[in-house]
Amino acid sequence: MTVGTVPEVTRISVIGTGYLGATHAVCMSELGFSVVGVDVDQAKADSLAGGTVPFFEPGLEELLRKNLDSGRLSFTTSFAEAADADVHFLCVGTPQRPDSQAADLRYLDAAVDGLLAAGPKAGSLVVGKSTVPAGTAAALAGRLAAQAPMVRLGWNPEFLREGFAVEDTLRPDRLVLGVPAGAGGHRAEETLRAVYATAITAGTPVVVTDFATAELVKAAANAFLATKISFINAMAEICEVTGGDVQTLSTALGYDARIGRRFLGSGVGFGGGCLPKDIRAFRARAEELGAGRAVGFLAEVDAINLRRRTRVAELATELLGGDVAGRRVAVLGAAFKPNSDDIRDSPALDVAELLREAGAVVTVTDPAAIPNARRRHPELRYADNAASAAADADIVLHLTEWADFREIDPAALRAHVRTPVVIDGRNTLDIARWRAAGWTYHALGRPNV
Template structure:
């Protein structure tokens, strides 16, 4: 008999996972404690922007004309317990207020609600990013006959649907052959396509996610540190990155210097990893992550200083600054810990008149920074600007006409905080182009 799957928590991770499981052929029931979210998802819509996700939902949500009907949503724990053979826990683990450690209250609440209703023989699968040791503790909360596995997620915002349907690896922390067998059944389609299936114990599965994010953060901060050295030495960090990227031991990905990483995962995950290492008495092993975090945060201040220099080197008072980008990365509407908005906010606090435009993140940006000015287009944002800051590498921005923007800008100065624009194209249109770690001309 085909497995029935539940997904607990229907945020970014959960909504994507639920839709993908339905696409893989399973009957799926998603749960959230926020009724408004369930109502929205039940109409095939999502509370965030993720390319392809709404189309996938509409293909499977019950009640939508032409859908498979394999995907439903509920707020009832009893319904979840009676329905599911495999329960995926996909709730949020934000950073604790005023601390580095992650807040496990949502995960703990999910397990406390699921434990009394889960059927004997059910498998509970944690996907949330948690401190190492959590699975061991949480397994003790489940009743006899209900087993736990840990299956970390590796989604990239903007590519989440593809990453779920065609993952580059599936990692499972299990304690029995039965749990492994069930998860092989869940992921049978990607495994048949050749996706590696890595079987580990609980702690290793939990550490894989933390380690992967730490390595990625290290690579990004490394090239940003090299950009600082290039600035001092007169080198070109883009050429440096190209040269070292050809070394297959290093690789070219994530070697584009800029204003650093943000979002709801990378910053809080490396901080939580440091905090947990400290609790385990292994804090010295991760002291380097403090410097990674420090380099990353320093980039934002350096972009503010570049902008100040560009408007005359003194005060921002009376100066108009256009900011292209509000989300922490392109192909997303996520503005959590966005370097672009952080820079915009700092400049505004120092007296600058800041106008922001982003293709998808305007609504979320307005909620977070209501005092900034928001434009309906890149052209409107640049109109009358003394300096233009390119801070999120949307394709739309790479395709802008420097000539058209130059016709409405007060001064043709562009600061490329993502090293993603074509310097020659902008300079040919009469712009002064600057980017971190690159020569001025």
């Protein structure tokens, strides 16, 4: 980098090319930077280098091929090829540890080991994007000070929504820049502002803060969203015993500007690779710091969410006469959300497994996630479309709100089933249309619809 008030950034490395890293690498090259993506998985690096995204994300593969063709983007397993970058983004996963609810930082540590061994150039900036427990950045800054004193650190948490990751990277709703105090922090801030100049010029708000706050922003955001979802699902439980309608309740609450309608959609709950593990890691870190009581409510947020899955299985069992053994169940959905093939902590697959374990013959369909689901759950049956999944079904469960499923012709689907009974686990189907087609409709939190 050149010395001056605005650091020059021309080359970027992205370490870790999973969902976050691949998206970030492609989008940084789309912004005009020379980008190298680094991953220890040769097959993943080869797939991306060949123009194929190894997961489903709308619009990403087209941008990948465009930027590979431009020559600005490459992928490798060699850290040495990234050593000359001006900025190094750490985008590795931080999953839940197998022995506790805490975050597993092994991949982050390994990424830093690889970068340091390659010898990053003096004056470069290492930027954490991975979701980490508070205190991780400070520890990493100390490590860099000891092992690579001419390399600085910044923290820039990601806020990607699966299915909208390209939009969220190129046109983020906010940028959080965690930097240390002093001249080094000012330099790190200016470098990050140079990286994100396009978004900043377009009006994206920028929050500059310390490392701990930057780490906590992501944890707090996910904790709040999870809490909001579990709150409305707790209200659904109350509606079921009082005769209320949770959808009408959500609508009424949403008109209050202090509350808002977003994330007040009741149903089978949240899943994926972020919210569940992040709220657990947040609680675990708070416990380590002696502040566990402050976020103790997240245990109930988690419990409410998991109860929704059990409740769908229980409702299906009730509707099938109290015993699902040998009954045929069609599950519409495998991904944890639409426009994704991510099956991590998928409510749909959890429900499918609960019913299969109880003896049901379960067939799952999904527009994008069947290959991943089949690898994780080979014991389930799969179909390419809703009609095939519903063949001779005794009940149909709508558990991932893909547009493909919302737009199904219920009259046409009825011709394939044995019994026209549907549980709308996402409260997004057109009740009148399904009932007009002869279906018996049920949904969580809506006993009187």
